[in-house]
Amino acid sequence: MTDTTAHIDDHHAQPKGLARWIFTTNHKEIGTLYLVFSLAMFIVGGAMAMIIRAELFQPGLQLVNPEFFNQMTTMHALVMIFGAVMPAFVGLANWMVPLMVGAPDMALPRMNNWSFWILPFAFLILLSTLFMPSGAPASGWTLYPPLSLQGGNSFAFVIFAIHLMGISSIMGAINIIATILNMRAPGMTLLRMPLFVWTWLITAFLLIAVMPVLAGAVTMLLTDRFFDTSFFNAAGGGDPVMYQHIFWFFGHPEVYIMILPAFGIISEIIPTFSRKRLFGYTSMVYATASIAFLSFIVWAHHMFTVGMPLGGSLFFMYATMVIAVPTGIKIFNWVSTMWRGSMTFETPMLFAIAFVILFTIGGLSGVMLAIVPADFQYHDTYFVVAHFHYVLVTGAVFAIMAGAYYWLPKWTGYMYDERLGKIHFWWSTISVNVLFFPQHYLGLAGMPRRIPDYSVQFAEFNLISSIGGFAFGLAQLLFVWIVIKCVRGGQKATAGVWEGSRGLEWTVPSPAPLHTFDTPPQVDDTVTAHKDQLA
Amino acid sequence: MSNEESRNSRNTRRPVRHIRWTVALLAGLAALIYLGFIGRGVLG
Numbered sequence: 164m165t166d167t168t169a170h171i172d173d174h175h176a177q178p179k180g181l182a183r184w185i186f187t188t189n190h191k192e193i194g195t196l197y198l199v200f201s202l203a204m205f206i207v208g209g210a211m212a213m214i215i216r217a218e219l220f221q222p223g224l225q226l227v228n229p230e231f232f233n234q235m236t237t238m239h240a241l242v243m244i245f246g247a248v249m250p251a252f253v254g255l256a257n258w259m260v261p262l263m264v265g266a267p268d269m270a271l272p273r274m275n276n277w278s279f280w281i282l283p284f285a286f287l288i289l290l291s292t293l294f295m296p297s298g299a300p301a302s303g304w305t306l307y308p309p310l311s312l313q314g315g316n317s318f319a320f321v322i323f324a325i326h327l328m329g330i331s332s333i334m335g336a337i338n339i340i341a342t343i344l345n346m347r348a349p350g351m352t353l354l355r356m357p358l359f360v361w362t363w364l365i366t367a368f369l370l371i372a373v374m375p376v377l378a379g380a381v382t383m384l385l386t387d388r389f390f391d392t393s394f395f396n397a398a399g400g401g402d403p404v405m406y407q408h409i410f411w412f413f414g415h416p417e418v419y420i421m422i423l424p425a426f427g428i429i430s431e432i433i434p435t436f437s438r439k440r441l442f443g444y445t446s447m448v449y450a451t452a453s454i455a456f457l458s459f460i461v462w463a464h465h466m467f468t469v470g471m472p473l474g475g476s477l478f479f480m481y482a483t484m485v486i487a488v489p490t491g492i493k494i495f496n497w498v499s500t501m502w503r504g505s506m507t508f509e510t511p512m513l514f515a516i517a518f519v520i521l522f523t524i525g526g527l528s529g530v531m532l533a534i535v536p537a538d539f540q541y542h543d544t545y546f547v548v549a550h551f552h553y554v555l556v557t558g559a560v561f562a563i564m565a566g567a568y569y570w571l572p573k574w575t576g577y578m579y580d581e582r583l584g585k586i587h588f589w590w591s592t593i594s595v596n597v598l599f600f601p602q603h604y605l606g607l608a609g610m611p612r613r614i615p616d617y618s619v620q621f622a623e624f625n626l627i628s629s630i631g632g633f634a635f636g637l638a639q640l641l642f643v644w645i646v647i648k649c650v651r652g653g654q655k656a657t658a659g660v661w662e663g664s665r666g667l668e669w670t671v672p673s674p675a676p677l678h679t680f681d682t683p684p685q686v687d688d689t690v691t692a693h694k695d696q697l698a
Numbered sequence: 699m700s701n702e703e704s705r706n707s708r709n710t711r712r713p714v715r716h717i718r719w720t721v722a723l724l725a726g727l728a729a730l731i732y733l734g735f736i737g738r739g740v741l742g
Contacts, residue, residue: 270717333728341720347710355705375728379735394739409735687706 177677185280188272189677190257195574196279197254198567202643204246204286209636211239216598216632218615219625232615233301234293240304244421245328246286248555251563252424253278253335256363259570260339262668262675263357265348265684270341278334285327292317303613305410306381308395308403312388322385329374336370339363348667350686354448357666358441361448362427365455369416369423372459376413380406404469411462419458421555423451425522425562426493429515431666432569433497436512437504438663443496450489450496457486467535468542476535483533490526494519509661510584514565517592518558525553528603543613546606552599564591564642571649572656576674579649587645590638597631666690 178186187193214235218226227235257275261268269275292299297315300306311318343364347356356364383394384406393399395406426447434441441447463471463479471479497519506512528550532538541547571579601624606612610621617625656673667690671679684690699707 271721333725337721337724337728340724341717344720345712345716349710350706350708351710352705352708371724371728372731375732376735379732379739382732382736383739405739409739683711685706688702 186276188268188276190261190269190272190275191574191675191677193269193275193279194254194256194258197250197257197282200279200282201247201251201254201563202646204242204250205639206643207290208239208242208247209639211235211242212632213636215239216629219617220629221626222617222619222622224616227615229615230298230301233303233613234299236613237300237303238289238293241289241300242286243555244304244417245325246282248421248559248563249332250282252363252366252421252559253332255359255428255563255566255570256335256339256424258574259668260342260360260363261346262671262679263360263666264343264346264351265667265680265686266342266346267678267680269338270346271338274334275338278331278338281327281331281334285324285331288320288327289324292320295320305407305414306384307410308384308387308406311384312395318388319385322381325381326378329378332370332374336367336374339367340371343367348680348683348686351667354445355686355688357427358430358444358447358451359424359427362423362430362451365451366420366423369420369455369458373413373416373420376409377417380409380413383409404466407466407469408463411465412459414465415462416455416458418551418554419454421559422522423454425518425559426451428562428566428569429497429518430493432511432515432565433500433519435569435661435663435665436509436515437501437506439500439504441496442499442502443492446492447496450492453489454486457482457489461486464533464538467538480533480535484530487526487530494523505663507662509568510579510581510588511565511569513585513588513592514561514568517588518561518565521553521557521561521592521596525550525555525558528553541606543611544606545602545610545612548612549599549602549606552602556599557595561591567646569661571646572660573668573673573675575650576656576672577649577653578656578660579645580653583641583645583648587638587641590641591635594631594634594638598628598635599631601625601628601631 177183184192184196187196214227215232218224218232257269260266289299295315295317297317300311300314300318300321302311302314306321343356343360383392386392387394387396387401393401395401395403397403430441430447461479461483463475464483467476467479501516508516528546532541532547532550568579568584571577605621605624605628608621610617610625658672659669660673661669667680667684667686668675670684670690
C-alpha cells in the first residue's frame with residue numbers, strides 16, 4: 164500500500180517555476196491562475212474606465228477622439244465581463260467547489276488546465292486589436308449589426324477571441340457540473356451542499372445553454388462580414404433585429420451568470436458572521452433555480468424601443484417584473500439570517516452587507532427599466548449605465564471582494580490586514596456611490612450613453628461621477644496591496660479561520676494543502692450545519 | 699434508519715463512466731444549441 168502511494172506521489176512530481184503553472188492540473192493552482200488573470204483584467208478594464216471618466220470629466224472633447232472613446236466603452240465591457248468578472252467566479256469555483264463537496268479535485272483536471280490557458284490567448288488577441296490599423300471594436304459590447312459590420316478587418320480577431328472565451332467557459336461549466344454531480348463526498352446530498360456550490364451548479368447549466376448562442380450569433384456576424392452571407396443584412400434578405408433577439412437570448416442569462424455565484428458567496432458569508440444558519444436554505448435553492456429559468460424568457464426587455472407587438476411588450480415586462488419575487492426571497496432570507504444573529508463586522512461581512520443594500524438599488528432600477536413606457540424614456544441613457552453598474556460593481560464585484568477576503572486566509576494561510584481591509588471597504592463603498600449614483604440623475608435628465616461629449620447641463624453630475632471614478636480606481640490598488648501583503652505573510656490563520664464558519668472547506672488546514680480529500684470524508688449534519696441547527 | 703442516517707449513507711460518488719456520460723451529454727447539448735441557432739439564422 165505504501166509502495167502504491169509512493170508510486171503515485173512520484174508520478175505527480177511537481178514541476179518548478181513557470182512549468183508548474185503551465186502544466187498544472189491541480190484545482191487550487193488553476194483557481195489561483197484564474198484569480199490572478201481576473202485581477203490583471205480588472206486593472207486593464209479599470210484603466211479603460213479611467214480613460215472614459217477622464218474624457219467625461221467636463222464637456223467638450225479633451226483627451227481622446229470619439230472613435231477611440233467608442234473603442235474604450237466596447238473594450239471596457241468585453242474585458243470586464245469576459246476577462247474579469249466571469250474568470251473571477253470560475254477561479255473561486257475552482258478553489259472552493261471541490262473543497263466544499265469533499266472531492267479531491269475537479270472531475271476533468273486536464274481539461275481544467277486547458278479551460279484556463281485558452282483565456283490569456285483569447286484576451287491577447289482581443290487586446291491586440293487596439294494596435295491594428297482598423298482599431299478595436301467600437302460598436303458597443305453587443306456588437307449590433309449593421310454598425311459592427313462596418314469596422315475593419317480586426318473584427319475577425321474579435322470574433323475569434325469571443326469564440327475562444329466561449330469554448331473556455333463551456334469546458335469550465337462542464338467540468339463544474341461533472342464534479343458536483345459525480346464527485347461529492349459520501350453523505351453530501353444535494354440539499355446539504357453549500358449555497359455557493361448550488362448557485363454554481365445552476366450557473367454552469369446557464370453557461371452551457373447560452374454560450375453556444377453567443378457563438379452562433381458571432382459566427383453569423385463573421386460570415387456576414389467576410390463571406391457575403393446576409394443573416395443580418397436587410398439588403399440581402401436578412402434581419403438585423405434577429406441578431407438582437409439572438410444576442411439577448413444569450414445576453415440576459417449572461418447577466419445572471421455574473422450574479423448567481425455572487426448570491427452564493429453572500430449566502431456563505433452572512434451566516435458565518437451572523438453565527439446562525441442560513442435562513443430558508445431550501446427556498447434559496449429554489450429561488451436561484453427560478454431566477455435561472457426566468458432569465459430565459461425576458462430577453463426582449465432590452466429591445467422595447469426596437470418595436471414589437473403589444474402582447475410581446477406586456478409579456479416581457481411582466482416576466483421581467485416576476486424576477487423581483489425570487490430575488491426578493493433571497494434578500495429577505497439574508498436579512499432574516501442577520502436578524503438576532505451574533506453579528507461581527509469583519510471586511511467580508513461589510514462587503515456582504517453593502518452587497519445586499521446596493522445590489523437592491525440596482526435591482527429596483529431594473530424594475531423601473533422593465534416598465535415599457537418608462538423604458539422608452541430611460542433606454543440608452545445613463546440611467547441604464549447606473550443600473551447595470553449597481554448590479555455588476557456593487558453586486559458582482561463586491562461579492563468577489565467579499566469572497567476574496569473571506570477565503571484569502573484559507574488560500575494563503577495568513578490573515579489579511581483587517582485595518583487596511585476596512586479602509587478599502589469604506590473607500591470603495593463611498594466612492595462607488597459617488598461614481599454611479601449621479602448617473603441615475605444624468606439618465607433621467609436625458610444624457611445618452613456611449614458619447615464622448617455632452618451638453619453643458621450635464622456638467623456637474625459628470626464631474627462628481629468622474630471624481631468618484633478616480634477614487635474608486637485608486638481604492639482597488641489598495642486591494643492589490645492587501646492581497647500581496649497577505650500572500651507574503653501575517654498572522655497565521657487557523658483551519659476554521661472564522662468563529663462561525665461551517666463546512667468541509669474549513670476542516671482542512673490553512674493554507675489548504677495541494678491535495679485534499681484523497682480519502683473521501685464522511686459528511687453528516689455536524690459538518691454542514693450551524694450550531695443552532697444542531698441544537 | 700433515521701432520515702439523517704439515510705442521507706449519510708447516500709451514494710454520492712459515482713463511477714468514472716458517469717463522468718464520461720455527463721461530459722458527453724453536456725458537450726452534445728452545447729453543440730446542438732450552437733448549430734440550432736445558426737440553423738435558425740439560415741431559415742431566416
